[in-house]
Amino acid sequence: MDMAYQALQGPCGQKLIMLEKELQRLRELVYMDALTGLLNYRAFKEEMQKRLDTGKAFGLLYLDLDRFKQVNDQFGHLAGDRLLREVASVLEIAAGLDAQVYRLGGDEFALIADTGQDIETVHERILLGFEQEDKLKIGDLRIGVSIGSAKFPEDGRTYEELLGLADCCMYADKHRRKADHFV
Numbered sequence: 001m002d003m004a005y006q007a008l009q010g011p012c013g014q015k016l017i018m019l020e021k022e023l024q025r026l027r028e029l030v031y032m033d034a035l036t037g038l039l040n041y042r043a044f045k046e047e048m049q050k051r052l053d054t055g056k057a058f059g060l061l062y063l064d065l066d067r068f069k070q071v072n073d074q075f076g077h078l079a080g081d082r083l084l085r086e087v088a089s090v091l092e093i094a095a096g097l098d099a100q101v102y103r104l105g106g107d108e109f110a111l112i113a114d115t116g117q118d119i120e121t122v123h124e125r126i127l128l129g130f131e132q133e134d135k136l137k138i139g140d141l142r143i144g145v146s147i148g149s150a151k152f153p154e155d156g157r158t159y160e161e162l163l164g165l166a167d168c169c170m171y172a173d174k175h176r177r178k179a180d181h182f183v
Helices: 003-009 011-031 041-054 068-075 077-095 116-132 159-182
Strands: 058-066 099-105 108-113 144-152
Touching (some): 041 099, 041 108, 058 159, 077 099, 077 108, 077 116, 099 116
Antiparallel strands (some): 058 108, 058 144
């Protein structure tokens, strides 16, 4: 029998396994969004900083849900929570292996991809997912999404520059969608 395996069978090994499980549980509390199971804002900021520190190109999508406040107001927060979980599922499917999804808070999400090309592909898959997913509708109200993007290094070299540009582009998309809706 392997010595390392034997060591794990004794009291010290059992304690080590228990501590490792507890450490994993604590990591989840710190980095996971409890409602959606996605990584949270803290994990997003740390990943952005890691990527900026490496200097390697990447893409960022910043998303805000359209009409989400209406869902909470008309159907209640439990319905809103259910929709947020559905949105998380749609985003994870759209991200595939090309991007990592984060819930930043409320109805705001972000995705980080290794390349600008990946982020454009994911962007298209998100729009398609929101158009096709019936679970993003409650009553006669369909949840939409406004999306802004930024690429490192061409669109900015700091966290603030990239997030600021993606946020600005997201609001431009939101205003365009509202204008298109009323035309």
